[in-house]
Amino acid sequence: MIPAQRQKYNQQFTTEKYKAFINELEKDYKEIPFRVAETPLFIPRALKEKLIAAGEEIIDLIKQPNFKEITQKAIPAEWNVPNENEQPHFLTFDFGICKNQAGELTPMLIEMQGFPSLYGFQVHLANTFRKCFDINDTTSHFLNGFDEQTYINLLKEVIIGKHQPHEVAVMDIDAPNQKTAIDFLVTQKQLGIKILALGDIKKVGKQLFYEENGQQIQLKRIYNRLIFDEVAENTDVFKSSFDPREEVDIEWVTHPNWFYRISKYTMPFLKSEFVPETRFLNEVEEIPVDLENYVLKPLFSFAGMGVIIDVSVEDISNIPDPENWILQRKVTYEPAVQSPTGGVKAEIRMMYLWPDGGEPQLCINLGRLSRGKMIGVRYNADFDWVGGTVGFMEK
Template sequence: MQKEIRASFNQSFSEVKYQEFLADLNNATQGSLEFRVAETPVFVPKSLKDKLISTCESIIDVIAGDDFKAKTDKAIPTEQNVPNENEHTSFLAIDFAVCQDDQGEFVPQLIELQGFPSLFGFQYLLSETFQKHYNIPDDYDFLFNDFDRKSYIDAFKKLVVSDEQLENVIILEIYPEKQKTRVDFEVTEKLIGVKAVCLTKIIKEGRKLFYINDGVKTPIHRIYNRLIFDDLTNFPDLRTAFSLTDDVDVEWIGHPNWFFRISKYTMPFLNNPYIPECRFLSDYTGKFPENLSDYVLKPLFSFAGTGVKINVSESDLTTITDPENYILQKKVKYEPVIQTTDGSAVKCEIRMLYIWQKDEARPILLSNLARLSRGEMIGVRFNKDFDWVGGSVCFMER
């Protein structure tokens, strides 16, 4: 998006250099990456960065409001309501499409948001590896708010570990060694010392939880949660001693309820020039927008794009029996803004990554994630067999 920097990067790019970059990423982990990493980082000019941040702050105004919990109580499915919810989310991830306005200026458009952790560990490694293999301008950074690499780790560790002993804090997942994002667990353990533990390995005794750590039965006091209920539906016959909805003596870092509260459910409450029109389907009293081709239908309770309908007809809407569980959102036009070495351009989505310390009034912007796409939608299954697509990181102009 910065023409001079993009031209310089593309001119110096080679497939050999890219393969060396990937090899370095793979060598930093125990196994090869399970998802595609793009050939390039994203260079974001300050004008777009400022728009991204100001839009995020307007969203945070809503989330930090005194009435937000009351507004979003219905977002949590009754059978998935987890006890001991904390006062606010520990994490906030806000996704934007990069678009262009009528004047040709780069502008963000909100796609989704979630009160759930993203790849805080892997993005640290990815940005570091890009900086090692490519010439990244000194006045561009992947961090915000005067964080450097040391203070990044310190802030992340303070949030997850706090004053606990490392052995009493775990990352919770289901079969973490099989997850495509397992590289993030490996990097996180290296950065802050917290291990990933499978839900099936948790021992429950009354209100207490334990796991076996190097052969020793060890109490769990804090859970850095990376497990969502949708993942558990893939294992209908799973039997565990501990269920997420059990009332136990642990502190959640990334409480499961916030995954539902801060989600597509939040979007109808937001208002900003860079947030597309969005309403609950149940809010329409029989009269839908005439230009339905300009809208996308999304189920509230789905993950990774499942159930999203891009080409919407009125019959699609009238046959839905639970309209309160759907949103109708104005479509966003992703603009191919990143030039590749073959003269084509690819689309870009930017995720702004926030952490929210326990006693702070608001979350703070820490890092970012980017995804590049040639397909109709962002995501691995829509970008198979393409190059210059996949996960990346933004370096934004200071």
């Protein structure tokens, strides 16, 4: 999207360079199970400024005094975790890159989460792109004046807090074997924290422990990567560890309730040029006559699961719980990234860190490229120049 950068990059690109890049990315870690795209994104200053402005509008909503009140119904009763704190530690906003009526590139909000993303891996990914390809320093993957050192310092403050690294762990149902395990490994290298599967953690009274070299070490803070949807059908997994819904002596980063509060549930409360018209399905009094221009999304799902792209009146009438769905105007992605074989659609995730007692800070980003009907791995399995990437933004 920065023409000179794109032309220069495409001229130097070869399949051999890409293979060397992937080898460098996986060196010292493990094979990456998700597809990494052949190219970074080159984001012009005008688009960067719109992305920043769009994010600030969303944060204004989240910081409203009544935000918890208006999002209380977002938390399923069966997954309400006690001891919720006053703020999320992570904010991620996904924007599709589109064109506005003036023909300018503009972001449109697709998804939002009060949940962590690849905060460690994106630094490694950007550094590896720079190492393997000739990319000049007129762009940066960081925002808001951050560089690698100041970013790692803030990441450490947010994730470790006042504790020692060995008292903090990144936790998922089977953390070492998750698709995002490389992010856990990079984060461990950056911060020195533990990587624990749910089953590695044992409850004694109200305290949590893990074993290392025959010793029981108390866990003080959990960098939570467990999404409850993944274990909803198998809550027996908690019996051999601990149940997050019980009172336990632990600090959450970020507390699980924020996953629900800041989500698709929040989007109907936003009115902005950067947010497509979004309504709770149970509040739609008249079905739009141009229903082909809308998409139907379940509130409580992730990774695009359950989304109905080509909506019919019958689809709407068949939904038994319309309060748990949103009807959203479709977003038309602009194939703005020029690959050797044509335009590719792009999405940018703006990633914030929110330290205890501080303010949310925009730090870094994540990109995804797509040629399929939707953004996401399962919709792009047969294409090249698609997958996860990072945005280099014009300074």
